[in-house]
Amino acid sequence: MPQGDAMTTTSTTxxxxxxxxxxxxxxxxxxxxxxxxxxxxxxxDLLPETPVPGAPDLVASVVNFRGKIIPIADLRVAFGMPRNPGEEASADHRIVVIETEIDGEPLQIGLRSDKVHEVTILDKAHSSEPPVLGMRWKREFARELVRQPGSVIVIPDLPTIFTSLAEAA
Structure with a gap:
């Protein structure tokens, strides 16, 4: 690997x-x-969130769902987007609960979303690695970009995002 290429993606799609x-x-x-x-x-659907004092902005609250405490991640923080703390939740807002591995440990985490679209099939032929320049987020936070008619879909590298959070703590 060239020495200047320290920002390559770490997980594969x-x-x-x-x-x-x-x-x-x-x-x-x-x-x-x-x-x-x-x-x-x-x-x-959105649930009442409990702020966690001293927690990083990326995962600053938790929800209680069926007796399980689930941390809620705001990917706006990782992707350098403005946060709107006073923004009214709309009928489209959802929490997408995923399971991922961080340091070999399974972890359920909720991702705050503005709108859930659909389950669909992406094609590798339309994908590419994130460019070195021209993005507002860290390159290693996106595994791939997939071109679609009129848009680009980002496949985030959640383990890298959450691992960088753990390392920063």
Missing amino acids: PWDDNGQLEVLTFDVGDECLAIEAVSIREIL
């Missing part, structure tokens, strides 16, 4: 043998994100 990936697409701010469908555990 699990494309199937046909170069396809089944994902759930959803909006966070003005970005459309995609998470592998096999990682999705629940899609919830």
Whole structure:
């Protein structure tokens, strides 16, 4: 690896043998994100959140769902988007509960979303690595960008995002 290329993606996208990936697409701010469908555990209406004093902005609150405490992540923080703390929740806002591994430990975490779209199939032929320049977020926070008619879908590298949070603590 060239020495100046320290910002490469660390996780690989699990494309199937046909170069396809089944994902759930959803909006966070003005970005459309995609998470592998096999990682999705629940899609919830917004629940009352409990702030966690001293927690990082990325995961600053938790919800109680069926007796389980689930941390809520605001990916706006990771992707450098403005946060609107006083913004009214709309009927489209949801919490997408995923399961991911951080340092070999399974973790359920809720991702705050502005709108959940659909489960769809993405094609590797339309994907590319994030560019070195021209993004407002850290390059390693996005595994791939997938071109769609009229838009680009970001496949975030959630383990890298959450690991960087743990390392910063």
